[in-house]
Amino acid sequence: MAPIEPGPDVPGAFDAAGQAEYLNEVMAEIDAEVRRRRASGDLPAGLEQELDELFLEFSPVGLHGKARLRETLALVDGSAYVDMTVPVESQKAVGSHVKRLIRKSMGWYIGFIVHQIVKFAWSVSRMFHVVVDHVEDLEAAVDDQRTPELPPSAVPVADPGSTWWSSGAVAALSGVGGRVLHADCGTGTLLDALIAGGIDAYGVDPNESVIEGAIERGLDVRAESVLEHLEVVAEEALSGMVLSGSVQWRHPNQRARLVRLATSRLAVDGVLVIHSATPESWAAGTTHLISDLAPGRPLHAETWSHLLADHGFRRTGLTFGGEDRRLDRVAPSNPDAPAINAAIDIVNSLLLGPGEYLLVAIRQR
Amino acid sequence: MTAVHQFVPALLPRDATGDHTLALRDALRGAGWESDIYVEAAHDDLWPEATYFERYPERAKPGDVLLYQLSTASPLAEFLLGRPETLVLDYHNITPSSYYDGWEDHTSAKVALARVQAAALAPAATLGIADSAFNAAELSHMGCRTTAVVPILVDIADRKPSVDEAESARLARQHGSGTVLLFVGRISPNKTQHHLVEALWLYRRWYDPEARLHLVGPAFTESYVEAVFALADELGLADAVRHGEHLSDAQLAAWYADADVFVCLSEHEGFCIPLLEAMQSGLPVVAFAAGAVPETLGHAGLLLGSKRPGVVAAAVDRVRRDDVLAGRLVAAGHRRLEDFLLPTTRTRFVEVLAGLAEDRGVRS
Numbered sequence: 025m026a027p028i029e030p031g032p033d034v035p036g037a038f039d040a041a042g043q044a045e046y047l048n049e050v051m052a053e054i055d056a057e058v059r060r061r062r063a064s065g066d067l068p069a070g071l072e073q074e075l076d077e078l079f080l081e082f083s084p085v086g087l088h089g090k091a092r093l094r095e096t097l098a099l100v101d102g103s104a105y106v107d108m109t110v111p112v113e114s115q116k117a118v119g120s121h122v123k124r125l126i127r128k129s130m131g132w133y134i135g136f137i138v139h140q141i142v143k144f145a146w147s148v149s150r151m152f153h154v155v156v157d158h159v160e161d162l163e164a165a166v167d168d169q170r171t172p173e174l175p176p177s178a179v180p181v182a183d184p185g186s187t188w189w190s191s192g193a194v195a196a197l198s199g200v201g202g203r204v205l206h207a208d209c210g211t212g213t214l215l216d217a218l219i220a221g222g223i224d225a226y227g228v229d230p231n232e233s234v235i236e237g238a239i240e241r242g243l244d245v246r247a248e249s250v251l252e253h254l255e256v257v258a259e260e261a262l263s264g265m266v267l268s269g270s271v272q273w274r275h276p277n278q279r280a281r282l283v284r285l286a287t288s289r290l291a292v293d294g295v296l297v298i299h300s301a302t303p304e305s306w307a308a309g310t311t312h313l314i315s316d317l318a319p320g321r322p323l324h325a326e327t328w329s330h331l332l333a334d335h336g337f338r339r340t341g342l343t344f345g346g347e348d349r350r351l352d353r354v355a356p357s358n359p360d361a362p363a364i365n366a367a368i369d370i371v372n373s374l375l376l377g378p379g380e381y382l383l384v385a386i387r388q389r
Numbered sequence: 390m391t392a393v394h395q396f397v398p399a400l401l402p403r404d405a406t407g408d409h410t411l412a413l414r415d416a417l418r419g420a421g422w423e424s425d426i427y428v429e430a431a432h433d434d435l436w437p438e439a440t441y442f443e444r445y446p447e448r449a450k451p452g453d454v455l456l457y458q459l460s461t462a463s464p465l466a467e468f469l470l471g472r473p474e475t476l477v478l479d480y481h482n483i484t485p486s487s488y489y490d491g492w493e494d495h496t497s498a499k500v501a502l503a504r505v506q507a508a509a510l511a512p513a514a515t516l517g518i519a520d521s522a523f524n525a526a527e528l529s530h531m532g533c534r535t536t537a538v539v540p541i542l543v544d545i546a547d548r549k550p551s552v553d554e555a556e557s558a559r560l561a562r563q564h565g566s567g568t569v570l571l572f573v574g575r576i577s578p579n580k581t582q583h584h585l586v587e588a589l590w591l592y593r594r595w596y597d598p599e600a601r602l603h604l605v606g607p608a609f610t611e612s613y614v615e616a617v618f619a620l621a622d623e624l625g626l627a628d629a630v631r632h633g634e635h636l637s638d639a640q641l642a643a644w645y646a647d648a649d650v651f652v653c654l655s656e657h658e659g660f661c662i663p664l665l666e667a668m669q670s671g672l673p674v675v676a677f678a679a680g681a682v683p684e685t686l687g688h689a690g691l692l693l694g695s696k697r698p699g700v701v702a703a704a705v706d707r708v709r710r711d712d713v714l715a716g717r718l719v720a721a722g723h724r725r726l727e728d729f730l731l732p733t734t735r736t737r738f739v740e741v742l743a744g745l746a747e748d749r750g751v752r753s
Contacts, residue, residue: 040687040688043688043717043721044688046717047688047691047692050691050707050711050714051691051692051693051694051704053707054691054700054703054704054707055700057703057706057707058699058700058703061595061699061703062699066594066595067591067699072587072697072698072699075587075590075624075698076587078620078623078624079583079587079616079620081623082615082616082619082620082623083491083492083612083613083616084491084492084612084616203694246697256695256696256697257694257695258677258678258679258692258693258694258695259678259679261678261694261695262694
């Protein structure tokens with residue numbers, strides 16, 4: 025390569041703050057270039073994920089469950105055999121004779137040792153077979169109790185920009201300095217609103233077909249699940265994050281992982297916005313497939329606040345909204361009003377409640 | 390006179406911890422301290438500089454400070470835990486075992502043991518010295534009460550040997566005018582060289598079909614190395630990805646000189662000396678912001694918040710096309726190196742240890 029000349033004598037070139045500002049501008053232009061590539065079709069949705077999946081085909085960590093256990097077991101079986109026939113080839117004619125003589129004279133001794141080694145190795149191998157059989161029996165028992173997976177096509181297309189909570193999300197994130205991620209961004213309409221508000225926002229959604237329109241509009245949207253995406257984001261790289269859509273019915277283990285990742289990827293003072301249905305209204309307000317097959321259930325706002333506080337967040341806002349399915353109380357003039365209203369209160373609190381909520385929290389540590 | 394003796398699992402030539410240990414020993418002696426190096430193992434050429442660690446008890450004196458170069462699992466940890474002397478840790482980071490799970494179980498077990506040993510040593514140490522704030526935070530998390538950040542002692546000015554011209558010519562013959570991306574470091578899952586291969590594939594599609602990736606470093610995790618090159622093969626990059634190892638300093642200089650951009654997508658680095666080597670070689674740096682990379686690099690490189698191939702490819706292209714950017718990065722690299730010059734870091738190290746000695750009243 026031709027040697028690169030050291031930098032120009034321009035204002036700010038040798039000043040740390042000036043250099044940082046300059047590099048931020050360059051990075052913004054690089055992000056814009058990637059967005060342009062996505063919009064032009066040069067970077068199809070899901071391509072980057074396909075590359076990662078291709079690598080996993082060559083990786084032992086890509087093998088899971090039975091395949092990995094059985095492959096390892098085959099290695100143990102293969103190495104449990106000890107060949108006691110010592111090679112006798114030699115470059116010198118007499119060498120072969122000498123080696124053959126030694127092999128013959130030592131054969132009884134080597135055989136004695138090898139017999140014990142092989143016996144030990146096969147005992148170990150047998151033990152592993154028993155363990156693997158047991159593990160597979162356990163897996164089968166667990167599989168029997170597993171519920172069918174929720175098909176992606178059963179999840180309705182989200183159009184978050186037209187919801188009651190979009191303005192609250194934009195307001196909560198206005199003024200954050202850096203990048204904002206919208207997880208499960210759907211059609212990207214909330215991203216439109218965030219960008220219109222001067223926020224550097226991008227999105228991820230696992231459903232490739234849903235995000236096509238957003239990519240065509242030039243938005244920076246990737247076909248990834250939020251967990252996969254956050255794994256490759258640098259620590260404290262984000263200033264804000266919106267979690268919506270299927271995030272609310274994640275499996276509890278995945279939800280815990282999501283909170284850990286969100287905590288580490290958000291900068292201190294970063295803003296986390298969560299939209300969720302309330303547990304009371306969720307079953308009534310969502311589709312039967314989702315309410316029956318979703319791996320998890322929405323949490324109450326107080327529970328989110330508790331989980332987030334454990335990770336160093338402070339709740340700064342909580343707004344309830346959405347379709348209010350609560351029954352109206354009857355007028356006091358009705359002679360049976362006390363009994364009827366008591367029953368209505370119970371039904372409202374147990375089944376209907378407020379429909380949805382928007383929770384805003386700030387990472388403090 | 391009080392002594393600060395170092396304990397290091399293995400004293401090896403052309404090894405960052407080995408060079409650091411020797412440089413620190415010289416600095417301590419230069420400051421008027423007694424200082425010897427105790428090891429579990431050493432390269433034949435370096436045994437004259439070292440003493441087997443089990444001989445220390447017969448030489449121990451009141452007031453000795455024992456400084457442990459902590460970067461791997463070793464019987465030294467248990468030995469030091471049993472000693473009554475003041476213990477100082479010099480922490481160079483230990484890769485989390487999760488990176489090796491499934492790839493190399495014995496390495497995974499070894500680094501897991503190293504972390505267990507570190508967690509036992511940290512609360513017992515009077516002081517923890519770390520190469521970076523990232524490492525210092527890990528030490529604190531493990532229970533070390535007091536920490537100080539002092540960069541690793543590396544004579545970066547000496548790390549620009551003359552280029553091996555024969556090696557340069559050999560590299561030049563292998564490729565034409567295509568862009569050469571370089572990464573230096575052991576080939577290991579935490580360095581994620583497979584992401585470099587993915588980025589190269591996209592970079593060639595978008596910008597430069599002749600571009601190449603040069604990976605320099607020991608093939609540390611064999612199954613991972615095989616997977617990285619199998620991926621390259623599958624993507625049609627078998628001839629575009631080159632691996633160099635067992636290089637002399639002059640040969641390594643040739644690989645640096647042959648490259649156009651230094652790209653680091655590591656997920657876990659405690660310091661990353663190759664970043665300094667790249668700066669010294671006048672290479673612009675593009676790096677994923679993980680571990681200690683942001684603080685080592687400062688503003689002397691393009692720090693990526695994501696290492697998706699599209700972002701990496703676009704960043705490399707920008708550096709290649711934009712002479713002003715490349716020039717500013719190289720100039721910033723040269724300035725950044727001044728923070729790591731050996732006289733500066735050596736003085737800082739001695740000051741930290743002298744402060745400890747004064748606090749404990751052990752200095753004569």
